[in-house]
Amino acid sequence: xxxxxxxxxxxxxxxxxxxxxxxxxxxxxxxxxxxxxxxxxxxxxxxxxxxxxxxxxxxxxxxxxxxxxxxxxxxxxxxxxxxxxxxxxxxxxxxxxxxxxxxxxxxxxxxx
Amino acid sequence: xxxxxxxxxxxxxxxxxxxxxxxxxxxxxxxxxxxxxxxxxxxxxxxxxxxxxxxxxxxxxxxxxxxxxxxxxxxxxxxxxxxxxxxxxxxxxxxxxxxxxxxxxxxxxxxx
Numbered sequence: 642x643x644x645x646x647x648x649x650x651x652x653x654x655x656x657x658x659x660x661x662x663x664x665x666x667x668x669x670x671x672x673x674x675x676x677x678x679x680x681x682x683x684x685x686x687x688x689x690x691x692x693x694x695x696x697x698x699x700x701x702x703x704x705x706x707x708x709x710x711x712x713x714x715x716x717x718x719x720x721x722x723x724x725x726x727x728x729x730x731x732x733x734x735x736x737x738x739x740x741x742x743x744x745x746x747x748x749x750x751x752x753x
Numbered sequence: 754x755x756x757x758x759x760x761x762x763x764x765x766x767x768x769x770x771x772x773x774x775x776x777x778x779x780x781x782x783x784x785x786x787x788x789x790x791x792x793x794x795x796x797x798x799x800x801x802x803x804x805x806x807x808x809x810x811x812x813x814x815x816x817x818x819x820x821x822x823x824x825x826x827x828x829x830x831x832x833x834x835x836x837x838x839x840x841x842x843x844x845x846x847x848x849x850x851x852x853x854x855x856x857x858x859x860x861x862x863x864x865x
Contacts, residue, residue: 642812647795673851684843684856685796692851730795739803739850740811741786743796 643668643735647744654721655752662729662747665713670736674714676705677730679746685730689716721751755780759844759857766834767865774829774860776844784847785827786811786854787819789840796843802827803850834864 644667654660666674675690691698691705691714698705702721707714718725731744757778766772778785786801788811798811802821816838818830827846831838841861845854 675853684858686856687853690853732796734851737850739784739801739809741798741801741850741854742812743788743798745793745795 642740643671643733643742645731645733645742645744647731647747649747650745651748651750653750653752656721656723658721660716660718660721660725660749660751662716662731662749663713664715664731664733664744665711666733666742667712668733668736669709669712671733673734673738674705674707675732676716677732677743678727679730680727688729718749721749723751723753725749726751755855757844757846757855757857759842759860761860762858763861765863765865768835769833772831772834772862774831774842774844774862776827776829776857777825778827778846778855779825780846780855781824782846782848782855783824784850784852784854785821786845787817787827787829788843788845789813789838790843790859791840799829799842801850834862836864838862839864 647664672693677685678688679685704717728746787799788796797813800819802808844857847854
């Protein structure tokens with residue numbers, strides 16, 4: 642099956658700086674890559690996703706890039722704010738698109 | 754209001770006592786899934802369902818059962834719970850496997 646690795650496990654940035662979280666995957670047939678944000682004590686919520694036919698997607702301060710050749714994808718958050726503090730999970734859909742494999746999460750702290 | 758609900762939210766039980774965690778969605782989603790979340794391990798998929806009467810194993814199905822008799826409901830059954838099933842469980846649903854998954858509020862299960 643698919644194996645998704647996520648780095649770093651913790652990340653601290655100053656407010657206003659950028660944050661980058663990286664994930665690698667093993668199954669070249671995976672074709673859907675969502676990112677979820679989980680605030681403390683809350684449920685995960687989708688913040689952005691990308692499909693394998695696209696190299697980059699942006700939504701305001703958040704962007705995701707995908708390198709299919711290298712089998713890695715990254716989350717970029719610019720102009721970070723304290724409310725960006727949360728745990729972020731990447732995921733890959735596997736070859737059928739029905740089974741999901743999540744990374745182990747990155748705890749992001751934005752220091753005011 | 755569009756939502757995914759789970760019950761119970763908290764449960765403490767003993768080894769071997771059968772239990773069911775219910776999950777229901779009101780968005781007419783075809784895809785539903787169960788995950789467990791453990792510290793340092795991220796979210797791991799237990800079972801998923803593509804539609805009524807169609808279910809399949811995720812990454813960690815051992816010790817769990819599911820059924821999908823109605824589109825809106827996807828209960829998780831632990832026939833003989835063991836302490837290693839102590840975890841935070843999330844149900845999720847989406848239109849298809851490659852769309853945004855909406856998560857329920859979570860069920861915190863403790864097996865003594």
